[in-house]
Structure formats: C-alpha cells, structure tokens
Amino acid sequence: MIDPAWVSGLAAILFIIGLWGALSRKNAIVVLMCIELMLNAVNLQFVAAATHWGDVNGWVYAVFAIAIAAAEVAIGLAIFLSMYNQHETISLDEVNLLKN
Amino acid sequence: MKPEECNEIGMNCTEAFSTEFWTAISPELVMVIGLVALFIIPNLGNSKFRIPLTKLKIPWFLGGKRFAITGSPAIPGMLATATIFATLGMMAIDIIDGSVKTTTITSGDSILFKIDAFSRFFEILFLVAVLLASMATLDRIPAHTFKGKKSMDEMYDNRRQADLYILLLTTAIGMCLVALAQDLFVLFVGLELASLSTYILVAFHKESKSGAESGVKYFIVGSVASGIGLYGLSLMYLEFGTLQLSALRDAWSGTSTLGIIALGLVLVGFGFKVSAAPFHFAAPDAYAGANSPVAGVLATASKAMGMIGLIRVLVVITLPDSSGTLSEESAIWLYAIATLSVITMTWGNIAALGSTNPKRMLAYSSVAHAGYMLAALSAVGAWRWGEIDAPVDYAQAIVAAVLFHLFVLVAFKLGAFLVLGMLEMEGGASRLSALSGLARRDPLIGTAMFIFMLALAGVPPLAGFMSKFLVIAGIVSTSVGTVWVDGSVSFSDLHWVWWLALAMFLNSAISVFYYLRIGVVMFLDIPEEGRRKPLPYGASIRMAIWICLVATVILGLSSDTLIDMCYRAAESLDWD
C-alpha cells in the first residue's frame, strides 16, 4: 500500500498545478479544467487521509466532492455558453466590461 | 458520538431519518416540499399518459397544455414566497417562546446537524433575505431579460420565472444546511449548494453582456476560492482525521504546521463568501451584473453564510480553551484577521468613495461591512489571546453583535438593493444618475432609500447604528476587559484591539460621504430624461421595501428582542 504521504504530495502538486493553471490561462474552459484539477487534488487528499486514518468518512467526502465538481462543471459550462453567446469569446481577458 | 452519550450530557439527540428527525427538521422539509411543488405545479397540464398497447389514456397532468390557474406566471413566485413564509412561520413558532430546543442530529458516530439558537437564528436570517428577494421579484421579471420592449403579459409568460424561484429556494436550502451543519464538510456541501445556485442567479440575465460576464467572473473566482477552501478542509482532515466540529475542536493545535496551512486555506474559502479583501474582487462585478434582489441576497445572506463558516472555524474550532495553556503560541489568526479586517474595511470604503455605480458602491460598502465583522472576530480572538481578564460573556457579546449586524444588514442593505430593483424595473440602475430626483418622483421610496443609506452609514437611531454600535462596544469591552476593578486605568492597559474600534469609526466616517451622496442625488438632482414619471407600482416589491424600512427603524429603536436573540444564539455556540 502506498504511503498516504506520497498521495498527499501528489495531491498538493495537483492542487498547485490547478491553481497555477487557473491564474495563468486565459481560456475559460481551461480554467474550468484547472479548477477541476484542484478539486481532484482534494478528492485524492480525502481518500489518502481516509486511508491513513482508517475512517470511512473520508471516502464519503470524496464522493460528495466528486458530485460537487460535476455540478460545478455543468453550471460552469452553461455559464460559459451564455458568455460565448454574448461576448463571442471564451477568453477571460476579453470579458471585462464590468470593472472599477 | 452515540445518541445515548449525547443524551447523557443533556442534549436532545436523534439519529438521522428517525421519526424525531423528521419533526426536528420539519421547517426545512417544508422547503424541500415547496421546491418539489415548484417543479411540478407550473408544469401541470392536460397531458395524458396512454397506457402502452391500449387506448386507455390516463390523465398524467405533467406537461401538455398548461392549466390556466397553475400555469399563471405569478404562481411560481407566490409558491416560493408562500413556502418560505411557511418555513419562517414554523421556525418562528419554534422560537417564539424565546428558547430553542437544542436538537442534535447524528449519523452513527458523527454529528451532522444541530438545531439550536445559533442555527435557527441564521436560518431565519437567510429565509427573511430570500423571502424579501422573492417578494421583490414577484411582480417583475428580472430586468434586462428582454432586450426589446415587451408587454408585461409576455414577461409573465416567461417560463424562467419558475427557474428563478427554484434557484432561490435551493439557495435557501443550501444556506440552511450551512447553518445547521456540525461537520465542516457538510457545511461545505451546503455552501456549495447555495453557491452553485447563486452562480446561476447572478448569470440569470444571460441575454445581456453584463449578466453573462458577471456570472462567469463570480463563478470562476468563487470556484477557485471554494476549491482552495475544500483543499484546506482535506488538509485538515489529513492532519486531524476528522471534520466534526466538536472533534476538531478537541484535536486542534496551533502548533501543527499542516493545521495552520489548512486554516489559512479554509479562511480563503470563507473569506470569498464574506467578500473580505482581497477576495472580494468578483463581488462588485457580480452585484453589478446580477439583478438587484439577487445582489441583495448575495450581500446579506451569502455573506452571513460565509460568516457562519468563519465563526465555526475561528471561534469554535481554533479558539483555545479557557485553561490558557495554548494561549501564546495559538494566537495564530488574531493578527491575520485583524490585519485583514482593517484592510477590508478601508479598501471597501475608499473604493466606494468614488464609485458612481450605485450597485458597485453598495458592493464595496458590503466589503467594508465585512471588515467590521472581521474586526469583531479579532476581538474574540483577543479575548483569549490578549491575556484579558474577562468572562466568556464578553466574547459572546461580540459574536452576538456580529449576528445582530448580519441580521439588520438584511433590513437595510437588501432594502437598498430592492430600491435599486425598483429602478431596474424601468430600466437600469447602474448609474448614480438613475437615482436622481427619486425623492421627487416617489417620496416614499426616496425616503426609504435615504434611511437605508443612513442606516448603512450608522446614523442613530437606525438599526445600522445599533449594529455598528454593538460591534464596537464588543471590541471595546474586550479591550477594556475588567480592568475597572482597579478603579484606575492607564490607556496602555487597554488591549490593542481598541484601535480596531477606532479604525472602524474612522471608516464609518469616511463611508458617510458616499452614502450621503446618494441622498443628495435623490433629493437634489433633476431626474434623468425619460425618468420623470413616478416609479412603476409593483405592490409586492413596495411591500418588501416597506418591511425593510420598518425593520430598519424598529430594530434601531427597539433592538432589545433581537439583541437578546443574538445573544442567545451566540451563547449556544460551544464555548469551552
């Protein structure tokens, strides 16, 4: 069995990659994917921690987190769609009518 | 914790899905029922279901040509309003005698929910906010939905009416979950439910550029923030092996590095919800793009939801016990929150100073208010970490002040958004000039708006003054502690959080400037071209504004009951 520490490390790396991606990419879809990456890191972490503690709750948390992520994707894509309809772009940098 | 155990220590425990469980959460159940009804009722029609292979048609009622009565565009709103009203009524009956029976809902070893004064208080707060918002949208479809001018009838035929109320209800349910949750993850799930609903609500004007844009921004930043928060939770789980509040509270140690990292990440997650600087950036954009009642809900209920999280994490989990053994090294978040509070309130106020979009201005002012509440939380921290000799009542009073502030915010901040909502009904409220001459066009609404502004600024005897007053009084009381025993005090004896009170006061002095400007514009300026006529009627939104107005005044004049309620709510948290 893999030491949960390694998994946590992986989760951390995933999270950082996700975060980095979220703040460096312009494409909304890619950003959404990066957010998913962050959530995946969370899942991994939960699972690893559940293993570490031998606690069933962790797995439940992970399942719930997956569900949340799924809902988020659905909603996100819908919103992006409407953005695309209006702005005809999915580049986050070009959508800045509202500011100041 | 086993039910038997918790019964032993005097709590009323009940296992999930047991009979008692259904009674205990009956108010929330009403909402769920309402939600289901909202799915079904507008869709009732004359469709028939043909039993396969037969010609027998059984009336199926879902779909087809909608019935005139149930298909009326006014129905979803009324249904949602009635649902929330009923829920509120049930909760009110629950607490009418002043004390909430504490019921703990467990699932196996873990405590899921706890129905106590604290959670009931917040539930009422959320429901009032959502109720007002749904009332305000009753006889109007959110503005900018139609680009072209359409008749009211067409607007009412808009099927999205139902969507709006469904989302409002899910938001309410999510928020109630947050209030009830005794497990950080459950709390987060509720938070996500509410968040996801609000993302859609913000982006509800998908037909307009600003609607879509604000939705996107709010969604992306919100998701990142909640992702960070969730990661923090997972780290916390990794470190302590549980996300149960009571267990975490016992396990929490300020010396654990992973714990501190987790705390920081969780703070970011909730910080976004309360729109604390620098996590507030999406808020002004979101408020500006969303329709006003929804923005009002974001600024009040959503903020309160974030505040629940902060209170749970900061006050319940990470506050050291009274033994003081952990006192010095665990004063970990005191400076962080204090710094954050000063930055937040100053940022909010300064930014609002020059803002010419009333909605953005209200958004920034909401940021500032978040700062005030964070300052209050710092005082709670100082109570434990500042070697202040004061009983627990002091800290409870501060938390009560925060609760009071959150509650009355619903009255005047949401009220202000509702007034803007009225303006949106005749086309846009994104410029200051939209408000010009409002007092002349409609003295009642103008006066109401002015009173909301004064309340936001903290002018007595309005509710806004009372709330600020209580918060500051809380901070000062902590910084003073019980030094009076000596009869003689040196100024240096006071804890440094006293300066937070000063910062708050200076900030509210700055804030008067922009609140007052609204008043000046309303009372002095000449209405814009094309906005000379009185405002459209809209009985229910007027009613909502009136409720807000009366509450703003009454909660200022006669705040005793509410303070009491807040105090009891604060007391019911786990102190020691």
Place this chain on the structure above:
Amino acid sequence: MSESGIIDYAVLIPLLPMLAFPVILFLGRIFNGTPTWVKNLKEGGIIALTVMGASLLLALAVIKEHMNSIGATNVFTWFETHWWEVDGALTDRVFGVGIYIDHLTVMLLFVAAFLCFLINIFSIGYMNTDPINDNRNHRFYAEFVLFCSGMLGMVLADSFLWLFIFWELMGLCSYLLIGFYYERPSAAYAAKKAFLTTRVGDVFLVIGLAMLWNMFGSLDYAVVFDPVEIAKVSSSELQIALGMMFIGAVGKSAQFPLHVWLPDAMEGPTPVSALIHAATMVNAGLYLVARMFPFFQAADIGSLSTLAIIIACIGGITAVMAALIAFVQMDLKKVLAYSTMSQLAYIFTGLGCALWFANNGYEELATFALGASLFHLFNHAMAKGMLFMASGSVIHEMHHAHHEVAHHEHDDDHHDDHHDDHHDDFDAQSMANMGGLANKMPITATAMFVGSMSIIGIPFIGGFWSKEGIIASAWKVALKEPVFLFPAMLVLIGAGMTGFYMSRMWFMTFAGKPKTDVAKHVHEQTPWIPIPLVVLTFMTLSAFILAGMHAGAWLGDYQSGHYSNFFSGVGEELQYVFLNDDPFLMVLTYVTIGLSFILGPSFAMALYGGSLDDDDEAKPWMQWAIDLSARVNKNSNFDNSAWANSSLAYSLEKRLHFDDWYDAAMLKIVVGFAYISAKFDKNVIDGVIKTIESTSQAASAKLRTLTTGSARDYIMMTALGTLAIFLLLWGVA
C-alpha cells in the same frame, strides 16, 4: 445703605427718556407725515421735551435733596454669581443696579439734565425747520432721548459697571446721531470712526474694570471706595487698573492719542454736536477720572503719582495740540470741536493735579484743584453747548439763506426747472463764506460772544475762574514735582492759543464784511433757537455768582455753608485770583490774563478783524469789539503768509496727520492682514479638509483600477491574499 425719599424716584431720571425712545420711534414710524405729528408734536420733539422736562424737574428735586449728602439706593439685583477663592471656598458675588448720589453726581446731573433740556428746545427749532430732516426727525428725537438716558444713567449709577454700561449706551447714540445723515459717506465714516476709536478706549476700560473687580470683588462705589479695602490691595496693580480705565476716558473725551474722532463727529446735526460732543458725553471721561479720586486719597502716599502725571501730561499735550489745529480750521464747527478737545484737556490736567495732590497727602490743594476742574467742566459745558447751538443757528440760517438765494436765481432763470439740486459745493459751515453776521443775528452773535469770552477766560466771565484755578494748580504741583512743569507750561501756552482761535472764529464769522452773497441774506427766524441761547448766555455770565460759591465747596466739606454768603465768596475768589498771597501765583494770573486776553485776541484781530457793512450796526456790547478789531487790523498790517504757507500749517490742516496714520494702520495693516487671514483660512485650514477629500477620491480611483475586470486578475489577487494569510499566520506561529 438704602434710604427712602426722592432718591427712590431717581431711577426715573434715566428711565423716562429710555422708555420714551421706543415710544417716539414707533409713533414716528406710524404717524410719519401726518399733520398732528408734524405740527403739534414736532415729529416727536414735544414728547422728548416733555420727558426731558420731567427728568430735569426730578433731577432738580434730587439735587436739592442731596446737595450736601450722599444718597444711595439699590434698584434691583442684576445677577448673582460665585467666586472661587484661592483657598478653595466659594463666595457669593452680587452684581447690583443702583443709584448713588454725591457731590460729583449732583454737579454732572445738573449739567446733563439742564443741557439736555435746553438742547432739546434748540433741536425743535433747528431740526424741524430743515427740509432735509423731514420724515426722520422722530429718529433724531428717539436717539436723542436715549442718549440723555445714557448720560443721566451714567452719572447716577452706583458702580463702575453701570457707569460703563451707560457709557456704552452713549457711545451707541453718539454713533447713531453722528450717522444721522446716513446717506452721506462722510457721516457714515465719521460715525464708524467715532465708535471705533472710543471702542479702543472702552476695551481698556473693560480690562481695567476686570482688574478692579478682581481686586475688590465688586465694582460698586460703596465697596471700592472703602479706604479699608483700598489699603488692602496692591497699589501698583491698582495704578495699572486705573490707568487702563483712564485710557477709556481718553477715548471718550477725545484726548491725545484717541482724539481723531471728535472733529469728524461734527458730521452729525448741530444739536448733537452741542449736546454730545461738547456738553455731555465727552464729559463722561472726565467724570470717570474724577470718580477715581477716592482711590488716590486712600492709596499709599505717592503710589499712584505716576498715573496722575500721565493724566496731566495727556491733558497738556492735547490742550496745545488741539489749539494748534484749531488755528487753521475754516469750518465753524470744527474749530469748536478742537476747542472742545483743548478745554477738556485743561480739565484733565486739572484732574491730574487734583489726583496728584490727593495721592501725596495735600488734601486741601487736591480739593481746590478738583473743584477748579469740575467748575471748568461746568463752565465749559454751558459755554460750549451755547457756542455749538449758536454755531448751529448760524449754519442753519446760512442754509436757509442759501436756499433762498438759490431759489431766487432759479426762479429768475428757469421757471419750470424746479428740482432741488442746490446741494452744490456751497459749504454753509465754512467761515470763509460768512462774515459780518453780527448785526443780522444779534442773539446768536451775543451768545457766541459771551461763550467765546468764557472759553478764552476773559476776566469775570464764566471759564475765567476755573481756568485760572487749573493753571494755578498745575504750577503748584510743578513746584513740588518737576515733571509737572511740562503740562504746566503747556496749559499756560494753551491759554494764549485759546485766546487766538476763539477770537479768530468770532471775528471771521461776525465781524468784517459779508464774504458771500449768502451771508448778506441771513436772518434769525424760529423762536425755538434763541431761547436756549439766551438762557445759556445768562448761565455763562452768572458763573460769577457760582464762582462766589467757590467751586471747591462742591466737594468735601458740605457744611461750610458757602451759599449763605456768596458775596463774601466772590470777594475771596477775586482776592484769590488777583491778589494771591503767593507772588508766584499772582504773577501767573496776570501772565495768563495777558496771554489769553491780550495777546491771543490781538493777533486774531490783526488777522481777521474788520468793520461791518457801512449801514450795519451791531448791538452795542459787540460793536466795540468789532470797531476795535477793525482798527487793529488796519494798523497792524500783519502778514502771516509765510506762516500760512509753512509745512506746519499744512500739517495742521491735515490735523497733524493722525487720521492719515490711523487710517493707514487700520486699512493697510489690520485689514490687509485680515484679507490674508481670510485667504489662509479658506485655502490652508479648509484646504486641509479639501485635500483630504480630494486625496481620498484619488485614492479611490487608484484603488478601483485594481479591479481590472479580468477574472484572472481576481484569481491572482485571491492567490496573493492566500499567501498573505499564510505569512501572517506564520509570522505568529
């Protein structure tokens, strides 16, 4: 000490005129222009006269009652307050309002009430016949009675506080009456100047009062004049306090260096000049200084001498300076104004002497000097009141004559052109336009003749007695205190100068040929004007009798009974003046007489004398003087052009530049500074506030640019915020 009797009604003396003030004002406002109001009530003049008559009668009754006794009564308590003593105890302090009557009060009360009444009569003649006053005479009478109230109240007051209160009331009325012709810029300017200049003095008076109060805990005469109390306080402090109060007196009595307002005050109607700026109000300063007498008596020997010397010196300087300026004035009233200033200065010198004597233990000499001073005050008030009224009569008739002449021309030239535009450059007050009026205005000329003689000090007439007394006193002090030589010399020289300018005035006005067409048409008209002139002429001449009572007896020993045998008193007085035991004083008398009676008038005759028109003949008691002047003028061939063109003469015409300097100081320095201050206030003090506002607005704009509108930046900020939280958490942990 309260007693019953007529003194209980003394409060009515100032109160009646004070109550008449609103009555006249409002009746005038309501009935303005109606025949009854104009004809029968003389636009309020009759009401004023009635009130003043009542006051005079009451005053006479009070004087009769208290001629030889001190009377005091309390009217009401103004207010009470408390004082925290040095030892921490609280004591009650009462500010009362009351009446106090002693010899000084009696004297001034008579002067004030009597002259107010007479000048009221004169006013009815003077004011109501001048069309320029139509519809505003009620204002005049209202202010007039208010002034009288102030004057009477001041002399009757029982404390320095109420003295000051009425003093200021007079100041207000003076302001109002000088500015009576409000539409004239010169009048407005003069009114402001008068008020402001006296205000400067008043400020010091208030400070003096504050100091005095702090020393005695009260300002009531009954308390502060108590020798026991005076002995308790520090003399040096007392001297400063009294000095401060004296500055107030300097302002009110138009002494150097606060004298600038008095000549300008002649912008007011002539009755006002007569009443306020000659006969009564300017005496207030003298009254105040005379009131200080008990302090000087009771204080340590010599401890207050410095102040006495200062008072005398101020008097001396003013006496000569004013006389010098009077040399060159062409305006009839201005000459009288400077003469007033000069004569008041004499009285100040006399008071200075009296105070010096009192403080140095020479009781008798002090009484004498004080008596001489007050007697001069009396004489001067009577004579100068008369002179002003006479001058008013002249000016009034000149105006009338001018109107007639102008109308005549108009009627000849343009029959249809009827508007009143003869407010041309003709100056009815300039002596250059007069001349030869002696036969046309016999009563006026006589009055002025007698008045001038009294002021000059022609032997046996009015002011002669008192002036001799003052000069003698001054020299008597000078023999003991060398510093006093300065004022003593000045008053002596001043006597000669008085002779010159008063004679000059009379000769320029009444002798010689009429200098203008207008002067030929002058004649006396209304009966109201001569009455007071005649009365006062007799008053002035009868100073002989009063002299018999010896002014000294107005003070101190009340029981000596000088009234019973005033003829022997006259004998004593004559002997005192002309055949004094002290050869020095005797010589001094004759020197004075020589200067004032011979030298001064001779020069005046030489320069300005001349006979009347051939067919005119003045009354015999004046004709001789005119003839004499014509002869002197013819024989002397005196040429004063060198002197007239000198820079000194120019300076004198410019009133020694005092006004210019004061104006410059006020306008350039004070107002300039005020303008700068106003700018500073607006731009710097308020600028700070504005800067805060603009800075925060700018900060707001800056801060809001951080909200770029790009979601990526928001995420970035969120990440940065996360880092910041970590840092903060770590910093602690």
Place this chain on the structure above:
Amino acid sequence: MSGTQALDIKNKEFMLVGGLLLIVAALMAFFPYMSSGDSEVDWISLPLVGFPIIVSCILLAFASQESRSRKEVIAVPIRLFTLAASLIPLAISTSLFFDWLIAVDWNLGYNEYALEKEYIWIETIGVSWHVGMDGLSFPMVWLTTFLIPVTIVTTWNEKDGATYHPLLLMMGGALIGVFVALDLFLFYVFWELTLIPMFFLILKWGGKDRRYASQKFFIYTFAASVIMLLGLITLYFLQPEGSGPRYGTVTNRTFDMRVLFTNALAANEGDGVFLGKDMQNILFAMLMLGFLVKLPAVPFHTWLPDAHVQAPTGGSMLLAGVMLKMGAYGMLRLPVALFPDALIFYQDIIMAIGLISLVWGAIVCLGQTNLKRMVAYSSVSHMGIILLGIASMQPIGYAAALFMMFAHGIISPMLFAVCGAFKHHYHSMEIGAMRGMAKWSPYLAVYMMFAWMASLGLPLLAGFVAELMLMIAYWHTYGWWILLPGFVLAITAAYYLWSMQRTIFEGGDEGQPPESLNGETPPDITTSENIGMIILAFFTILFGIFPFIALDMMGQWTHELFLTVFEGGGI
C-alpha cells in the same frame, strides 16, 4: 397582469399603514413602562421631545404625498399647524421656567435633575430613556422651544413651506432631546439625529453650493462625533459592573448619566482620580474632539462658514442659535464634570484653542466680503469665549460660558435672520454691493444695526453680560493675555461697523441699489420677518437688562459644579 392589479396598494395606504406601524413601534420602544412608575406627569418625553418629532414626521409624510401643484395650497395650513405645534413646547417650557402651572423646584444640587423620568429602553445594554433638566440644560431647552416658533415665523414665506417648516419643528425636537438626555446613548442618538433635518434644510433650501456644504456639514460633524462615541463607549466599559433595572442584562453596565456621575464623583473625591490620570486625559481629548468640532473651534471650524452661507435662513438661525451650543453643552455636561483632573491638565490648551478661535475668527471676519460668511465667522469667534470661560476655572467664567450660549442663542438667530432678509430682498450677500439700505429698508436697517450691536457686545443687550463676566474671570486666571480678548472686542466692533457703513449707510440721496436687483427698488422686510426679528430683539434686550432671569439658574448650576465636582474633587 390582472392578478397582480389587486395587489397594488396605493402609496397613501402604504404610508398610512407604515406610518402607524412606525408610531406604534416608536411608542412601544420608548415607553414600555409608561403606565408604571410614579404618578407625576412626564413633561419632557412626549410634550417637549416626542411631540415635535412625531408631528413633524406626520406632516412631512402627509406633505410628501401631495402633488407639486397642491403643495403650495397645503403649505398654508401646514405652516399654521406647525406653528401651533411649536407653541406647545414653548408654553410648557416657559411655564416651567417661571414655575407657573407646573411645579418645578429649580433649586437643584449637582447631579440632580428636575422632572426626571426614566423608562428602560434597551435592556440588554443598559440604555434607558432617561430625561431630566437642570440649570445647565434647561436654559438651552427653553431657548430651543423659543427659537422654533420664532424661526418659523421669520421664515414664514420660505418656498416649499409644506416640508420646510415641519423640518424646523423636527429639528427642534431633536435639539431638545440632546439637552434633556440623561443617558449617554440617548444623548448620542439625538446628537446625530439633529444632523438629518439640518442636512435637508441645507440641501433643499440652500444656496448655490448647497450640495457641497450640506455634505461637508454632515460628514465633518459626524466624523468628529464618532470619535466622541468611541470615547463614550470606552467610558461605558470602564465603569464597574452592576445589576439592576438600569444595567444591561448582557453588558452589566449602564449608559445612565446619573450613575456615571455618581461613580465619577465618588472616585474623584479627595485625592482620587476617576479612571486614573492617563485614561482621563485620553477620554477627555476624545470627547472634546467631538464637541470642539461642533462648537466649532479653530482649526475645526471650516464646515461652519460653508454651512451657514449655503443654509436657508431658518437653518442658519437654528444652526447658530442652538446647534453650536450642543458642543458647549456637551463639554460642560460630560468631560468637564467627569474629568476635572484632565481639565486641569488641558486647561492651557483649551484656553489656547479658545483664544485662537476668538482672535482668528474675528480677524477672518474682518477680511470677509460675504455678509453671511462674516456672521458665521463671528459665531466661531464668540464660541471661543465659551472655551475661555471653561478654561478660566472660575464659577463666574462658567456662568459666562453658559450665558454666552444663551445670549448667542438669541442674538445669532437674529444676525442670520437679518442676513436672510437681506438676501431675500437684495438678492446679494456681498458687503458693499450696495449702499444706503436705510433708505429703502429702514426696518431691516434697524434690525441689522441692532443685531450687529448686540453681537459686538453692547451693554444692556444680552451678549455683554457674558463678555463682562468672562473678562473678569479671564483676568483672574490668565492676566495680561486679556489683551487679546480685548483686541478682539475692538476688531469685532470694526468688522461689524465697517460692514454697516457699507450697507446701511452712504449712497447719497439716491442710494446705490445692488446690481443684483437689476434696477428694481428694493422692498423692506416682510411682516413675518418683522415679527420674528422684533421678538428676538425684545428678548435680547430683556436678557440684557434682566440677565438674572436666566443667569441665576446658571449661576446656581456653576455653584453646584464647583462645589461638588471641583471642590469635592480636591482640585
């Protein structure tokens, strides 16, 4: 659509229902225990404070619902009604003053109040509706009740009177509330409440720059008063905990001033120092800051000229007449009495501020070209006298400060009434824009001269009494510094006389009307202005000649203050 039509409720019904709700709520909130307690009639809460505010709210609500064209029609009855309503407090306070009809014992010791009434308001934090009056507050209460009807009459013809006059009435109620409050919280509530009607008065009826002025006025004074509030809250928590009806159930402290004073007096007794020297100094400074801005004292005065110049006549009259006195009242009520040791500590600073206000105000007056601005700065100057009185540490100085408040409260409204009438009839505020006012407007000229003279401290008018007492006290404490106040007396005369010279006087036979009139003949003042000003003039004279009417009461208060606070405090 049709379904929602039935739900449409007209604004009026909303107003009716809501208004009733509000009134009921207010009554419930304020007087929960009204029926209980002693049987004595409460002459303060409703008649003096509640009545004006409630009446004006109702009138305002009523007027706001009328259409624009109807507004002029209803203005007349509303004015009359407002006037009648404002006379009721006046009648009550006057009869209290002279002990007619209502028996009042004004012979009070320190920390004793007449007509004291107390109802618990906010139980949780120990706030009660505690009102009462003593020698310090009662003259101000009377002044306020007196000024309200006078102001209403003077500005009878102000445009949009249907809302203008009720606002004045509301202002009066709030101001009275400040003076009668015996609870720190209540005091602060009314303190801020006064801002709102004044804000509207300036905003809606003000001059050209009213937008700027009204906001500046509001923000400046608000900013200062929040600092004061922080001081009050700190003070609140620095008191011993207690229990009882006045004490908060949550905080265990009370905002009650009587308790506060009792504590402070007990602590200050002898050598004791309430809260300690350091804390006293801090709190004193914080409280004073709020009061100094309100007063206002240099350098915190710059809101005043702007507010005054822009404010309508009635607003200016009340602002100068009563609102500025709130600052002085607050000082005497709280910091001076609570922190005598700090007072000694700051004595010279207070004196310096007072002196600077006095001198600077006067000098700046001299440099003004705007009549109203000049008068505004003269208020700054006169308020300096109050500070000097406080710094003098003599009962007579305190009495001077009190009487100055009172006298200035009568004189300055007249000053502003004159300015207002001038503006009204001459359409200009520039000094020297015209000459010879006495020709066209003799009444106005007379009132102007009267007011100016009263303000420059002419004896027999109210202002003099205070100046005299101050000079006496000041010499005692600060000696030759007295030359500066003396200098100011002269400068004050200078600017007033100079301005009169350039308005009332001069102009020749024809006069020089201002250009702003475009050749029309200026009228004299209206009857209502005349009535208002003559009332003010009458009282100026009355209190000038018979100051004891008000001063004895003030003297009594200062006596008690010194006896109890300073002597008892062992200073």
